[in-house]
Amino acid sequence: MIMLRYAEIEEDSPTDARDRERELLDRSIGLLQKATEKGPKSFEAVEAVHFVLRLWSMLLEDLASNDNALPKELRASLISIGIWILREADSIRKGDSSNFQGILDITKIIRDGMQ
Template identity: 55%
Template sequence: MYQFSYAEVAQDTAVDARERERQAFDHSIALLEKAEKSGPRSRDAIEAIYITRSLWSILVEDLGSADNGLPEELRAELISIGLWIMSEAEAIRVGKSTNFKGIVEITRLIRDGLN
């Protein structure tokens, strides 16, 4: 019988977590791109904004936790980005912006930076 070391299990868990994060970003990006085509007042936009804000809300909360393993400066930068994305999504929701592209570009950069 093969026994896994704690380090192997912890590494697998980190890899799995990064993959889930990547999938969540991919889902948000796909919804935002669809919403951009459908227009800012569309049902697609409502869904994209809701999912994007929910995703970033969860990420910001996790990044703000002392238990988060990322360096403090990186966490602060990601929190700032997340707050900007949530603010921009809210601006789209209330009709003050149509900047889907900006949110998509930043989200792609963050997704592509996952190791």
């Protein structure tokens, strides 16, 4: 799956963008579930961590943009969550953690909260 930069898809409607974000979060959830089953040293774990790092880096860039239409307080909360997810994913990558479930739970909450 190719992840496009928001600047390249800004002509999409907010509904299309939200649907795309939901699809990416769904993909992240699927990868994290496989990684949880296979373990932190598996190919599935490497794939999940790589995807999570790319996805949240992209989401954080968008959340930090002045063009983001979300309320400032919500953006700040999501940025804090995103930073935690990036740190946790990096800890997994380094072998210092295997907390796929924490990332998985938070990602599900965010995906389910999208309208």
